[in-house]
Amino acid sequence: MPQSSLMVFPGQGAQQPHMLHRLPDEALVRDCLRQASDALGEEVLALDSVEALADSRAVQLCLLIAGVACARVLIERASPPDYVAGLSIGAYPAAVIAGSLAFGDAVRLVALRGELMQSAYPHGYGMTAIMGLDQPAVEALIGQVHSPATPVYLANINADNQWVIAGSDGAMAAVAEGAKNNGAAAVKRLAVSVPSHCALLEQPAAALAEAFAKVPMQAPTLRYLSGSTARLVLTADKLRDDLAFNMCRVIDWRSTVQTAYERGVRLQIELPPGTVLTGLGRKVFGQGAAVAFQGARLDTLSALLREEETRNP
Structure with a gap:
């Protein structure tokens, strides 16, 4: 079986103070920060302070921006992955990198997602x-x-x-x-700060789905694995459903990584921030490698991606 690569994007809980300020000093990163600020009409570098990250909206936006920015840097230096997958909010940068959702639209939808979730359960x-x-x-x-x-x-x-x-x-x-x-x-x-991935968020998910209905989406150009179903999502409509409703659906990350491994993935790269998904991936990748962007050298990650590309022409 040909070997292939997977980029994974973490969910809420992985956030770190000042995470946007610690992104690589690259033109693509600066472009992402500017595009996100333009889409929101506010300075996104103000979202990653300790105080700001107490709010779900800020957390989710930071995870989206960091994931897309670093994935774009890595792809420019090496090549696109064969698969993408994201845990919860991580599905949004995965969809952007898969070519299904424009980054500006993703920024606006994630801002709404965070607001809907936070307002539904502000405390307790x-x-x-x-x-x-x-x-x-x-x-x-x-x-x-x-x-x-x-x-x-x-x-x-x-x-x-x-x-x-x-x-x-x-x-x-x-x-x-x-x-x-x-x-x-x-x-x-x-x-x-919210009870994600359960029936308590069915109403906010339905409201988000209404917003998604107005946003253009395309079928993924990379293989997109749903973190909820652990299956490939092949159409724009099914991806729209996967993104809008993943906040109220159980996440089966164990099966998602297992599916990727069974389909021939032997390199998993976790985009920032954090290393939690790398630890989980190593439980599955008996042969192959699971590595995190955070703490690794860009040239090392690029070389790993190029190596998998040569094995899977």
Whole structure:
């Protein structure tokens, strides 16, 4: 089977203070920052302060801009990847790099996405990671706690023993306590202020879909893997649906990476910020490599991409 490459884009929780100021000093990066500022009518470099990143809108915009800017730099130096995939908000830079969504449109839609999510649940909700239990154990704990008054859901399937739940603070705390009592290796409240990837966000997703209906989109020119279904998305309409509604759908990142590996991907590059998806990728890539843009040399990453290109002419 020919070997191929995958670029992956992280989700909310990966953000870092001053992340836009730490991007490579490249013309393509400066162009992205200018285009994003023009699309919003505001200076995007003001979005990555510690204070600004308390807001979901700023976080999601920073992740979009950083992902697109660094992917464009890498593609200019080497070649496009064979596949793209993004976790949650990471699907948006993936769609831009796949040629389906114009960057300016993506900026405006992500700003709206963040506003809709934040306004729906301004406080008292969020997401929590649980490590070291299997899926039936986590689902059983959720079942013991979930009710209309104490909503909590399975939100992310990240790896065989890594899960994320979403819901109200009290409900998540109860599940977390149960997880610790059942031998969880770790329980961590994430830096996400809204209950993503569950039914609580169905209404904001429907509002976002209305905005998407007015935006032109094209079929992907690169292979786009949905982080929700772990399947290829081949048409503009299905990609529009995937992007608009991924905020209220469970993320199955474990299966997404596994699908890529089964399709011959042997190089995964995680775009900034962070290295979480690289760690998850290494659990799957028994043969091959999973590397992060952050902390790596541009010439090293470019060489890795060119090497995969020669193996997969």
